[in-house]
Every structure is written in C-alpha cells, then in structure tokens.
Amino acid sequence: MYCVKCGVKLEDTEKICPLCETEVYHPIVKQEQVPPNYPPDKRPPAKKKTKIINGVVLFLIFIPLLTSLISDLQPDGAINWFGYVAGALTLAYIAFGLPMWFKRPNPAIFVPCFFAATVAYLKYIDFVTDGDWFLSFAFPAAMYFCLIISTLATLLFYLKRGKLYIWGGFVIALGFFFPLIELLLSLTFDLRFIGWSAYPFVVFGLLGGVLIYLAANRFARDAVQRRLFF
Ligand SMILES: [Zn+2]
Structure with missing residues (x-):
C-alpha cells in the first residue's frame, strides 16, 4: 500500500503516513496493531x-x-x-x-499599520515644511493606496483560489490611482487638469482586464502557461 498524498510505501496496518501525516484508510485490510514500516521520527525540532x-x-x-x-x-x-x-x-x-x-504575519494588520505610519510621517513633513498639501493631497492619495494594497494583501492571505481575479482587480484599482493623483495635484497646486493620467489609467485597465480574462477562461490560461512555461 502507498500513501495517497506523498506516495511513500506503507505497512497495511499503518493508520497515518509517517512522512506526510496523511490519514491512511484501507476499506478491506483490517488495521491491527503491528509495528510500522519506519521508526518514529526522533529528530529534535529545528531551532529557530x-x-x-x-x-x-x-x-x-x-x-x-x-x-x-x-x-x-x-x-x-x-x-x-x-x-x-x-x-x-x-x-x-x-x-x-x-x-x-x-x-505568519497577517497583512490585514501590518499593511494598514504601515500606512498609518506613512501618513504620520507625511503629516510630520507637512508640519515641518509649513506645507498645506497634507489634507488635500498626501492624505487622500496615501489612503487610497492603503486601501487597495491592504485589500490585495488580505485577499491573497485568506483566499486560496482566484488569485488571478484578485491581481486583475488590483491592477485596475491601481489604474484609478492616476486620475486621482492628477485631480488632487490640480486641486492642491493649482495645476491644470490636462488628462495625462488617462494613459496609465488605460494601460492598467487593459492589463487588469487581460488578467481577469485569463482567470475566467481556462483555455486561454493554459495556452499562456504553455507559451511562457510557468
Ligand atoms: Zn504520505
């Protein structure tokens, strides 16, 4: 008999795989108490x-x-x-x-912590330099960035599947960052809104769209995986 998970040879009587600890179940052979194939693992746990x-x-x-x-x-x-x-x-x-x-650091906690510290740092620079760009520029820009990075990190941390959908959504959300920045810049520093942000917005939107298309379409995904060898 062999382990269904790792393929190691097992005694018919073994109830748990000694290598990967997968439960062994054999519907015909009766599992009686017989010495196992391998001695118990006596190595001390690796010190960290x-x-x-x-x-x-x-x-x-x-x-x-x-x-x-x-x-x-x-x-x-x-x-x-x-x-x-x-x-x-x-x-x-x-x-x-x-x-x-x-x-196993939880990104749902650490990423917002990092952004809170970033906002405090920006506020400090704004205060020291007597700037008046904090509330109208740095804070909303940092908050938006924090929101999408935290969402990405949290979803990747908790969800086992659908990673391509998550990344696709993230790239599109990243695209929205540019019009936001241009708008905030024009409001804060009296710059004219000329629409340069449309270019990165479109590029990120297309890129995110491609990722979501690949996530939804198995055949396209397989074709791309074969082409790029990953
Ligand atoms: Zn196993």
Whole structure:
C-alpha cells in the first residue's frame, strides 16, 4: 500500500503516513496493531534563530539613527533634518522588521499599520515644511493606496483560489490611482487638469482586464502557461 498524498510505501496496518501525516484508510485490510514500516521520527525540532536575528536588525537600526542625530547636531546644536531620517528608518522597520517577529504575519494588520505610519510621517513633513498639501493631497492619495494594497494583501492571505481575479482587480484599482493623483495635484497646486493620467489609467485597465480574462477562461490560461512555461 502507498500513501495517497506523498506516495511513500506503507505497512497495511499503518493508520497515518509517517512522512506526510496523511490519514491512511484501507476499506478491506483490517488495521491491527503491528509495528510500522519506519521508526518514529526522533529528530529534535529545528531551532529557530529568528529572535536573535530580529534583535540584531533592531539594534542595527540604532546605528544610522544615532550617527545621523550626532551629525545633525554637530554644526549648530539644533535638529534640522534628523526627523526625516528617523521617520524613514521607522517606516522601513515597520515595513520589513516588525513582521519578522511573527510566524505568519497577517497583512490585514501590518499593511494598514504601515500606512498609518506613512501618513504620520507625511503629516510630520507637512508640519515641518509649513506645507498645506497634507489634507488635500498626501492624505487622500496615501489612503487610497492603503486601501487597495491592504485589500490585495488580505485577499491573497485568506483566499486560496482566484488569485488571478484578485491581481486583475488590483491592477485596475491601481489604474484609478492616476486620475486621482492628477485631480488632487490640480486641486492642491493649482495645476491644470490636462488628462495625462488617462494613459496609465488605460494601460492598467487593459492589463487588469487581460488578467481577469485569463482567470475566467481556462483555455486561454493554459495556452499562456504553455507559451511562457510557468
Ligand atoms: Zn504520505
């Protein structure tokens, strides 16, 4: 008898595959208590050093933070540009360092966290530079981007199927980003709305349409897969 999942040879009496732990069911052979084909797995579970690595990464962040603080304070004893560096490093850490602490980081939590930090950083720059573009430009643009990225990450995380549909929808939603940006730019900085955003909008729309077409049409998908060898 062989395992239906991994194909390893099994004793007729075995109830669970020793390799992949698939349940073994044989309708004819009676499963009595007989020693199995293979000895039990006695290897110790692999130790993970992720915590140490994460600690080192966190520590390494402090080196550029400290050096830039010192060099910013050097000439006049005041903080001029350190805030930008600190904000950018914090953002990078939230994006890449923080999820490393978790076994299976949930994007539905981490992506909005990252965007909230981004919005705070933009607000900080707007405040420091006395800009008045935060509420009318940076905030809505970042929010829209956050919404579609979070949706993409969450759907990919939870749904096992329909990935092509998800990506197609995402690419189309990304296309809408450009008219939004042009509109916000024209409102905030008094630029004329000339419609340059129609070009990326159409390109992204077509690309997303192709993905959704491939998702819906099995024959087209198979043909493309054969052609591109994936
Ligand atoms: Zn198996």
